[in-house]
Amino acid sequence: MASDLPLSPDDLAARLLHRDGLMLILDKPAGLPVHAGPKGGPNLEALFGGLRFGLPRDPALAHRLDKDTSGCLVLGRHRKALAKLGKLFSNGRVGKTYWAVVKGSPTDEAGRIEAPLSKRSPDRGWWMxxxxxxxxxxxEWRVKARGDSLSWIEFTPLTGRTHQIRAHAAHIGLPLLGDPIYGSTPAGGPRLHLHARAISVPMRDGHPPIVAEAPLPAHIAETFAAMGWSAEPINTP
Structure with a gap:
């Protein structure tokens, strides 16, 4: 499968959406895992040395995105910041907005999926x-646009399970375009159309949350253009 690799540390720094003394928000490219798997290989963490910006240690992941998911990824710049971010994520206080292209068209304009998830097979990795x-x-989800056989859906996960959006979308009969696990996409088919469009992090008490928005990656932008969809900005506080 094609990807946006290879990346250099400078390339990664150019993808910063937000930087302050506590955290960084990156526009993660699709096709690159956030950390090395059992077999090693290219990964984002291997490039974090180029994101110190004067601090003695590399930043670290505050949460995860799937290898083939693009968009907003939060890093903590030191231990105290990571502890704070960990609490915010675990308590559901970080607002996350995902855009996806799904196969099919829902009957309703919006809805809520409440479906418990568990690991399906110990032999298939994170297969929920x-x-x-x-x-x-x-x-939660709402329709942004509809087209011939495809729909643009905005998903808001209120919990943070692995593959949650992918598994939930398939559960309601709307598998994501390009999903080989939950959507039965054949090898060599389209890439996964899931993008972490925006994130809102209430990092400082008494202050407005930090809000970042990531542009669409090329493969999803091409699908939007083919469907005649316009990716208008997210409304921010």
Whole structure:
């Protein structure tokens, strides 16, 4: 599968959406894992040395995005910031907005998916399934645009399970375009159309949240153009 690789540390620095003394927000490219797997290989963490900006240690991941998901990724710049970010994410206080292109068209204009998720098979890595005995998982969605056989959906995950949007979308009969796990996309088909469009982080008490927005990656922008969809900016506080 094609990807936006290779990246240099300078390339990664050019993808910064926000930088302050506590955290960085990156526009993660699709096709690059955030950390090395068991077999190693290129990954974002290997480039974090170029994002110190004068601090003695590399920044670290405050959360995760799938290898093939693009968009807003938050890094903590030191231990105290990471601890704060960890609490914000675990308490559901970080606002996350995802854009996806799905196969099909929902009957309603918006909805809420409440379907517990658990790991489906110990032999398939992070392959999730709806399971009444799984962890509570909630995703809200609304239609942004419709087209011939495809729809543009905005997803707001209220919990942070692995593959939550992908599994929930397939569960309601709207698998993501290019999803080989939950959408049965054949090898060599379109790339995954899932983008972490915006994030809102209430990092400082008594201050407005930090809001960042990531532009669409090329493969999703091409689909939008072909469908005649306009990616208008997210409304921010």
């Amino acid at each position: 399934a709806v399971d009444p005995n799984g962890l509570p998982s909630v995703t």
